[in-house]
Amino acid sequence: MSLKGYRGEILSLSHDPAEAPDAVRHEADGLLVIEDGRIAARGPYAQLAERFAGLAVERLEGLIVPGFIDAHVHYPQLGRIASHGAQLLDWLERHIFPAEKAFADPVHAGEVAEAFLDELLRHGTTSALVFATVHSASVEAFFAAAEARDLRMICGKVLMDLGPEGLRDTAAEAQAETEALIAKWHGRGRLGYAITPRYALTSSDAQLIVAGELLRAHPGVLLHTHLAENAQEIAEVAARFTEAVDYLDAYDRFGLVTERSVFAHGVHLPDRSCERLAETGAGIAVCPSSNFFLGSGMFDFAQAERHEVRLGLGSDIGAGTSLSLLHNAGLAYQAGLPAGYVLDPFRALWLATGGSARLLHIDGEVGSLAEGQEADFVVLDDAATPLMARRTAGATLADRLFALQVLGDDRALRQTYVLGRCVWDRDLRHGRA
Ligand code: GUN
Numbered sequence: 001m002s003l004k005g006y007r008g009e010i011l012s013l014s015h016d017p018a019e020a021p022d023a024v025r026h027e028a029d030g031l032l033v034i035e036d037g038r039i040a041a042r043g044p045y046a047q048l049a050e051r052f053a054g055l056a057v058e059r060l061e062g063l064i065v066p067g068f069i070d071a072h073v074h075y076p077q078l079g080r081i082a083s084h085g086a087q088l089l090d091w092l093e094r095h096i097f098p099a100e101k102a103f104a105d106p107v108h109a110g111e112v113a114e115a116f117l118d119e120l121l122r123h124g125t126t127s128a129l130v131f132a133t134v135h136s137a138s139v140e141a142f143f144a145a146a147e148a149r150d151l152r153m154i155c156g157k158v159l160m161d162l163g164p165e166g167l168r169d170t171a172a173e174a175q176a177e178t179e180a181l182i183a184k185w186h187g188r189g190r191l192g193y194a195i196t197p198r199y200a201l202t203s204s205d206a207q208l209i210v211a212g213e214l215l216r217a218h219p220g221v222l223l224h225t226h227l228a229e230n231a232q233e234i235a236e237v238a239a240r241f242t243e244a245v246d247y248l249d250a251y252d253r254f255g256l257v258t259e260r261s262v263f264a265h266g267v268h269l270p271d272r273s274c275e276r277l278a279e280t281g282a283g284i285a286v287c288p289s290s291n292f293f294l295g296s297g298m299f300d301f302a303q304a305e306r307h308e309v310r311l312g313l314g315s316d317i318g319a320g321t322s323l324s325l326l327h328n329a330g331l332a333y334q335a336g337l338p339a340g341y342v343l344d345p346f347r348a349l350w351l352a353t354g355g356s357a358r359l360l361h362i363d364g365e366v367g368s369l370a371e372g373q374e375a376d377f378v379v380l381d382d383a384a385t386p387l388m389a390r391r392t393a394g395a396t397l398a399d400r401l402f403a404l405q406v407l408g409d410d411r412a413l414r415q416t417y418v419l420g421r422c423v424w425d426r427d428l429r430h431g432r433a
């Protein structure tokens, strides 16, 4: 048995603060006690010190928050971040599909998976819901890399039988390969599986039927896809799925809208879709930096809140411009404001941690630094740059948190811990044994 204590300022959200005003849990001088990778106790240092007298305690300088949870990201697109000149459909053709073709090669997939996980941890992201490519090898490579690092990760093979030449499967292959990957990886250690049709336009009806059957057959598995991101995309979906009343309904008709369904974007949703999302318990991974970068639009937080739609926060690399969920939280604030929605910094932190965890059905294990949860956490430096130091000196907790979101990125990530082990230390530039 290993027992270790970390002393410092601790902040987490036990619930969505929009629903529960007492959701903020903050200890200015707290103690986190870790036993075999899980949180055995947490509270004010003064209250716990006696109970844990003799415990080896390390002091952490900064703000300890749960490890970030990226609710939508494409690992194969890592190297295509910042690709110039197009909105969604042209961007996919010009930049993304050519890059994804290379993931037929397991060696390439393995190299990118390692680089991606290095980057995630450097940005304080300890869990994610991840798109691979159409190739089973890309999923194998990702899960193997995540397993070697003991990370809680969810991934899936992309289903796209209407994809471009060289990046296409069939409905039968989608079924057989997804079944095999679920059997091998789902529930193995900290890994989980997501059935991953790319989006409505790249799967035939036959393949969408297969996706629905797979989802019904595997109760613990998620459904992960894109929804209502871009105007041209939405028009093409309406033209193909003439029976569907809206984009979400195109998925619903195949049994793909359930409480285990995670839809990226949802930038342009009719109220009916929001009602249906809320009624089923399905949710949206909000991806603000991607929505700005591709000119897709701005997520309507007020509409989602009115309908009580479940939300998490995603980077959507490579359309997103930063893996940092701090930075994405700052952009979420900026996306909400033109329509009059003022995103509270605590709610933004919730979206990046507990909200994403709930969306991904891993909130029993991670996301709020509650006793019994796995000890994935990060240490933030609210004075990471001279300007941040100037802004945060003497500021309230809310203002410090907001400054971290608006001004912070990987530079504000002092340390990342996975199962209580330091896997990234900014000043050492690597993890610690
Ligand atoms: N819609 C279908 N595929 C993609 C993708 O790779 N990225 C984004 N942002 N949207 C998509």
Ligand code: ZN
Pocket (backbone or CB within 6 Å): 072, 073, 074, 226, 264, 316
């Ligand atoms: Zn995406």
